[in-house]
Amino acid sequence: MITVSQILRSKGTAGVSTIRPGASVASAVEMLSSLRIGALVVSSDGAHPQGIISERDVVRELGRRGGAVLNEKVSDLMTGNVVTCSPSDRADSVLERMTEGRFRHMPVVQDGGMVGLISIGDVVKARLAELAMEKQALEGMIMGN
Numbered sequence: 001m002i003t004v005s006q007i008l009r010s011k012g013t014a015g016v017s018t019i020r021p022g023a024s025v026a027s028a029v030e031m032l033s034s035l036r037i038g039a040l041v042v043s044s045d046g047a048h049p050q051g052i053i054s055e056r057d058v059v060r061e062l063g064r065r066g067g068a069v070l071n072e073k074v075s076d077l078m079t080g081n082v083v084t085c086s087p088s089d090r091a092d093s094v095l096e097r098m099t100e101g102r103f104r105h106m107p108v109v110q111d112g113g114m115v116g117l118i119s120i121g122d123v124v125k126a127r128l129a130e131l132a133m134e135k136q137a138l139e140g141m142i143m144g145n
């Protein structure tokens with residue numbers, strides 16, 4: 001069964017994109033756009049997650065209150081209660097937590113420090129590859145190939 005650490009390794013990109021809680025929402029939007037990602041971990045030291053801000057938070061508040069939101073702080077819009085996972089967690093359990101909680105990003109934490117971030121797309125890709133391999137192995141057993 002594929003684990004979070006295997007998914008991180010296959011992603012190849014080290015490090016997590018973080019933003020400080022006091023930064024403006026406009027600067028978060030700039031980062032999301034230039035990095036082509038959907039969420040930033042909110043952290044003062046880059047190692048300990050204090051929150052998470054995703055494109056969904058920004059769009060929701062823009063829709064509610066308009067462009068003035070861009071001048072507010074990241075800490076005003078972020079979700080403070082971040083659900084994290086560990087490198088040894090299994091892909092299917094992470095997928096279940098993301099589906100249940102209706103969010104698509106999860107920081108990976110080990111010994112209190114952040115070691116990566118996985119998106120639902122990363123997990124689905126890994127699970128599909130794993131299921132295809134299992135199918136091939138089962139077909140081999142049945143057909144004797």
Ligand code: AMP
Nearest residue numbers: 052054056079081082083103104105106
């Ligand atoms: P997302 O699907 O990741 O764009 O996020 C949907 C909502 O869930 C937004 O309000 C995010 O701030 C929040 N969110 C995203 N990831 C997490 C997480 N790992 N733990 C808690 N909330 C999250």
